[in-house]
Amino acid sequence: MDKSNKNTPQLSPTQPHHDAQQPVTANPWRKLNAFTDARVGLGRAGISLPTKHLLDFQLAHAQAIDAVHTPLDLSDLSRHLVSQNWAPDCAPLLLHSRAIDRSAYLQRPDFGRLLDASSANQLDCHKTNYPEGYDLAIAIVDGLSALAVQQNTLPFLNALFELLPLSHNDDAALAEETSSEAKKPWTLAPICLVEQGRVAIGDDICQRLNAKCVLVLVGERPGLSSPDSLGLYLTWEGKVGHTDAYRNCISNVRPAGLKYQEAAKKAYYLLTEARRRQQSGVTLKDRSDDEVALANNTTTNFLVSQ
């Protein structure tokens, strides 16, 4: 809430406090900011932004610029990943795109979409040892916000693997025989951690690991109010050169955005449907909410009386 209002007398919301001699006109609907991060009811000096809000904005912009340039702490994330009960036997693979640094990354998206030579080699070697491949590869990619990856990856994956049944390669054949299509366990490739990567690098990884499907977790471009937003991109049979039409996206995964359980539910739905139809992208629409939406299809809001 607006701290500057702490000492002002209680007002009826319908009686805005305004003195025509004051340069700044406050907005009585400022209190709506308890319900949204949007910068509503900022008030005005004439028709312009009051000084306080101008300076608040500039600080937030400065912080967002800084977030773009903070690197991902790979060792910390990797350490936490291996200790999860769903973690594959093989340790996470630490990979790097062809963009050598942040400056190259920002100006050359083509470099960010492909693995560098040693990373590609690392995956190719892995494939030699595991030629049968996997059902699912997970690529954790820094993107434009390492903060988003650092903060949201583990809780999201933990929520996902409460829903998604996993199997080890050893018993995959057995599982295939015994399980129904929807419940069939997934074999999981070693988790891939990628520096200076973009969404499409998941296709390179998917192909090289001989995985049927790739789920990319990537730091989205930081916003002023959300420097920590994680994006999820699903591609069935990812191949280098695939366009966005082949992908399904779940965006804004973070504590103050789409909650982990909700995101996991959507991802589980899309993964299951992608496997059932052997495809992803625009032909695979997200209907995971349909039942909820039909049951609770209200449009009620305070602007329109019931």
Add this chain to the structure above:
Amino acid sequence: MNHPNSAFQFRHTVGERTFGFTNLADLMAKATPARSGDRLAGVAAHTAEERAIAQMTLADVPLSLFLEELLVPYEEDEITRLIIDDHDKLAFAPVSHLTVGGFRDWLLSDLATTSALESIRAGITPEMAAAVSKIMRNQDLILVAKKCQIKSAFRNTIGLPGHLSTRLQPNHPTDDLTGIAASMLDGLLYANGDAVIGINPATDNVQQASRLIRMMDEVIQHYEIPTQSCVLTHVTNTIECIDQGAPVDLVFQSIGGTQATNDSFGFNLNTLAEAQDAALSLQRGTVGNNVMYFETGQGSALSANAHHGLDQQTCEARAYAVARKFDPLLVNTVVGFIGPEYLYDGKEITRAGLEDHFCGKLLGLPMGCDVCYTNHAEADQNDMDNLLTLLGVAGCTFIMGIPGSDDIMLNYQTTSFHDALYARRVLGLKPAPEFDAWLAKMEIAKNNEQFTLNHQLPDAFQQSLKRMIGGQ
């Protein structure tokens, strides 16, 4: 450079040096004012001198060559076919003898009145518009765009001279209805929202889109707002929404300038035609039947690896051929959203915004601009102030309006409700007349002529606000 005897289609000699350009696409790309996306594509001029020479060479190219030498093959691309098959030779006749340089002179001349510009419109192809823009300064782009008047209508009239409309963009990261309603209230009370109330949904989902469409429809009906709503979901989702009976005003789609770009977006021209028919069948417009809302932006074709070796501004102009086929209410170039790999800084964003607005207007589109930047671009609010002011002078059809410039869903900065009021006040620009009258009736505006707002909360909104924050 310095290849006197090779396969260059265009040559230009300065002193003892000869500059060569392999074909029209190469010449167009090298003549383009510098920007990061063309460097990324490897099509930009290598030196400042080469760019200036390319501009001189391009100025000597006859406009008619663009009808013969197609930059994207006719057989491979339905947008090329659209451009060529729909070209109007009669409309082209008055300027058909001109070169690109001569066309610039004609556009700036007193011969090119508003009605003359309208009469040649169907004879101008996107490539001609792109070519001439490359040899125009910013003030040329502004001056000619201002002479082009493009009107469109649905529940109000957009694009009249002396008017600037705003899209109220109440996005919320989880599509929360209270959050969306809060931003809508804020925007309406800051006199924004006449172009459209348009939500980018957090997730592409038919049921959610349908719900948001109904929510906005109820608000528009309740307050009798002369405006229209749109959920910016994929065109195939909107078609499903219409099939399910949702009250759809406008159909949205992001469009690009090559068939391969649009393939990557998951639609083609037939999809758009089907969607337009579906929206028209609902007959929801009261003063007009422009039912389409398109968004574009330089760099989308390259981003989809579908640019055919063209520069990004030429690809962008070709998207306008798609737009004008479907008589849109609004076309919005989302100029700074794509990021610094395509438009590096405030200077490149500004130039691109003015080019897009000019090309759109010349081709007959109700062209607006999302004056915006991302946090990884070299740009800030001052750059946006500059572009907003320039576009206001140029007669831009509409801009975005959002609380405090901060889009909490798409994570970028665009123009605020306050910014729109600034442009209206310094440039004397009014919202759509039907909406302007509504602002007066609702007592949101205190004085429409002086662009002042009511100091009191208007009666009609008092009860609504009480419902939300009254119990304290």
